[in-house]
Amino acid sequence: MTNWLSAAFWTDLAAVLLLRDAGYNTMVVMLGAAALGGAAGAVGVFAMLRRRALVADAVAHATLPGVALGFLCAVALGLPGRSLPFLLGGATLAALAAALGILAIRNRTRLPEDTAIASVLASSFALGVVLLSIIQTLRTGGQAGLDAYLLGATAGMLRHEAITLGVFSLVIAGMIALLFKELVLVAFDSEFARAHGFAVRTLDLIILGLVLAVVVIGLRIVGLVLIVALLVIPPAAARFWTHHASVIVFIAALLGAVSAYTGAAVSAVHPQTPTGAVIVLVAFALLLISVAFGSARGLLPRAIGRARLRAQGSAP
Amino acid sequence: MLAPAPSSKIRAEPAGAMTPPIAVRDLTVLYDGRPALEEVSWDAPPEGLVAIVGPNGAGKSTLLKTILGLVPQAHGTITIDGKPAGRGERIAYVPQRSSVDWDFPATALDVVTMGLYRRIGWLRPIRRADHEEARRHLDAVGMADLADRQIGALSGGQQQRVFVARALAQNARIYLLDEPFAGVDATTSRIMTDVFRGLRENGSLVVVVHHDLGSVASIFDYVMLLNRRLIAAGPTATTFTPANVATAYGMPQEPHPLPLAPVC
Numbered sequence: 001m002t003n004w005l006s007a008a009f010w011t012d013l014a015a016v017l018l019l020r021d022a023g024y025n026t027m028v029v030m031l032g033a034a035a036l037g038g039a040a041g042a043v044g045v046f047a048m049l050r051r052r053a054l055v056a057d058a059v060a061h062a063t064l065p066g067v068a069l070g071f072l073c074a075v076a077l078g079l080p081g082r083s084l085p086f087l088l089g090g091a092t093l094a095a096l097a098a099a100l101g102i103l104a105i106r107n108r109t110r111l112p113e114d115t116a117i118a119s120v121l122a123s124s125f126a127l128g129v130v131l132l133s134i135i136q137t138l139r140t141g142g143q144a145g146l147d148a149y150l151l152g153a154t155a156g157m158l159r160h161e162a163i164t165l166g167v168f169s170l171v172i173a174g175m176i177a178l179l180f181k182e183l184v185l186v187a188f189d190s191e192f193a194r195a196h197g198f199a200v201r202t203l204d205l206i207i208l209g210l211v212l213a214v215v216v217i218g219l220r221i222v223g224l225v226l227i228v229a230l231l232v233i234p235p236a237a238a239r240f241w242t243h244h245a246s247v248i249v250f251i252a253a254l255l256g257a258v259s260a261y262t263g264a265a266v267s268a269v270h271p272q273t274p275t276g277a278v279i280v281l282v283a284f285a286l287l288l289i290s291v292a293f294g295s296a297r298g299l300l301p302r303a304i305g306r307a308r309l310r311a312q313g314s315a316p
Numbered sequence: 317m318l319a320p321a322p323s324s325k326i327r328a329e330p331a332g333a334m335t336p337p338i339a340v341r342d343l344t345v346l347y348d349g350r351p352a353l354e355e356v357s358w359d360a361p362p363e364g365l366v367a368i369v370g371p372n373g374a375g376k377s378t379l380l381k382t383i384l385g386l387v388p389q390a391h392g393t394i395t396i397d398g399k400p401a402g403r404g405e406r407i408a409y410v411p412q413r414s415s416v417d418w419d420f421p422a423t424a425l426d427v428v429t430m431g432l433y434r435r436i437g438w439l440r441p442i443r444r445a446d447h448e449e450a451r452r453h454l455d456a457v458g459m460a461d462l463a464d465r466q467i468g469a470l471s472g473g474q475q476q477r478v479f480v481a482r483a484l485a486q487n488a489r490i491y492l493l494d495e496p497f498a499g500v501d502a503t504t505s506r507i508m509t510d511v512f513r514g515l516r517e518n519g520s521l522v523v524v525v526h527h528d529l530g531s532v533a534s535i536f537d538y539v540m541l542l543n544r545r546l547i548a549a550g551p552t553a554t555t556f557t558p559a560n561v562a563t564a565y566g567m568p569q570e571p572h573p574l575p576l577a578p579v580c
Contacts, residue, residue, distance in 0.1 A: 179439065195407065
């Protein structure tokens with residue numbers, strides 16, 4: 001066990017964070033995680049502004065049965081159960097099914113959207129838990145590694161996996177740069193966007209697709225239980241620093257990248273740590289700092305502004 | 317370069333015939349199965365300022381949204397400049413203030429620039445010239461000084477003027493505005509009236525959902541009285557009569573109102 005209070009832990013962590021003492025593999029994994037965190041933060045801005053955070057959470061939880069079915073399919077075909085294409089392919093299909101399920105429930109039944117989301121989230125996660133318990137009884141290897149998809153892990157991650165995740169994240173960043181103006185428009189005022197001749201449904205599908213991509217790519221590092229945090233917390237924190245949508249995207253990407261990078265570094269020093277949990281805690285710490293000190297609407301700058309106004313008001 | 321010969325389709329239309337910019341025929345719109353609008357037929361005047369007046373729930377906003385293609389129609393047709401209503405840049409739109417998320421990370425200038433997006437085009441970045449044009453539209457509503465304010469930090473009247481500036485940026489010939497005068501200050505009211513009159517000078521059609529009966533006659537050339545059915549429509553002087561107003565506001569709210577004698 002690593003002693004969290006020992007000086008050695010912190011010096012090791014500092015060395016890894018600064019890439020001084022990190023092995024090549026660790027370095028690649030950390031940079032891959034940072035790329036994912038950045039993409040998640042940027043995509044999360046649009047999920048937040050278009051109020052799709054809960055859908056993202058449901059879709060993430062719904063990947064569990066997909067991962068389990070992917071594992072079972074791979075085993076049935078005589079392949080190693082934990083092959084990435086099967087697991088992520090299963091996750092993608094399950095996430096799509098969940099998104100369609102939410103839409104169908106909302107549009108056909110008159111149940112409110114949050115009810116539809118909560119039912120799909122819980123029931124698909126339950127299905128995943130049952131499938132996992134079946135997998136545990138199989139006499140094939142590799143079941144243990146599936147835990148990584150629940151809470152995230154970077155230990156044992158291969159270099160080419162990390163590079164794949166990094167490249168995917170950069171593709172996502174490129175799409176946001178290309179569609180930035182349209183995505184902001186639909187998030188701000190979808191009726192105006194439609195009246196103005198923009199394909200709102202297509203843009204909504206693109207936002208959902210980006211969210212889905214981040215969820216699936218992030219499963220391996222952050223885990224499906226917590227990935228929504230990486231979509232929600234950095235944008236929420238970024239909102240405290242600026243009133244400009246474009247700047248929010250940059251700050252959210254930066255905060256997401258820093259969180260994921262730090263999480264991966266802690267895992268490198270202390271491999272038993274669930275990476276996803278550390279990433280989320282770092283992100284939350286950054287949120288608290290932003291709430292307190294954010295230059296646009298942080299509590300402290302606002303208090304100072306009010307005090308200054310009052311001082312001017314009482315001046316003779 | 318010679319322009320291609322005009323297509324025979326365009327030629328086939330009767331030359332000089334006044335096609336109304338907006339023509340509504342037998343329009344019925346349902347909300348949750350109940351009629352919000354019933355068999356409304358209306359030809360907009362070619363240009364000028366039109367007030368849509370009627371009690372709450374009369375379907376005024378619904379009519380605007382149906383013309384814009386935002387609400388499905390159960391029955392009837394709408395044509396814009398003689399062509400079936402689709403969606404497009406031909407109509408500028410100012411939604412009700414209550415429908416906007418004022419916490420959104422956008423400045424006044426950002427919002428006005430959105431009115432230019434159609435002309436900037438898909439996937440193309442916003443250029444400096446676009447921001448300069450947006451600034452000119454803000455200036456037209458007396459808001460140039462506040463261009464860089466977050467929209468939530470503006471007063472209600474200033475917010476309304478930002479959205480009028482966005483409509484100006486759309487550079488359309490038809491303007492639809494949903495209750496722009498609701499709860500705004502006197503300055504905003506005066507500036508908006510001037511802007512609308514300027515648009516009329518340019519030959520534009522400005523259709524405004526309006527709640528203040530007292531100012532209808534002083535601002536608007538035409539009026540449309542609506543209460544799920546069309547009560548009356550025409551020039552303000554002849555249409556905005558106490559009798560018509562009483563019919564529009566006094567009608568019972570049952571699903572099947574008493575049949576009315578046609579009003580012209």
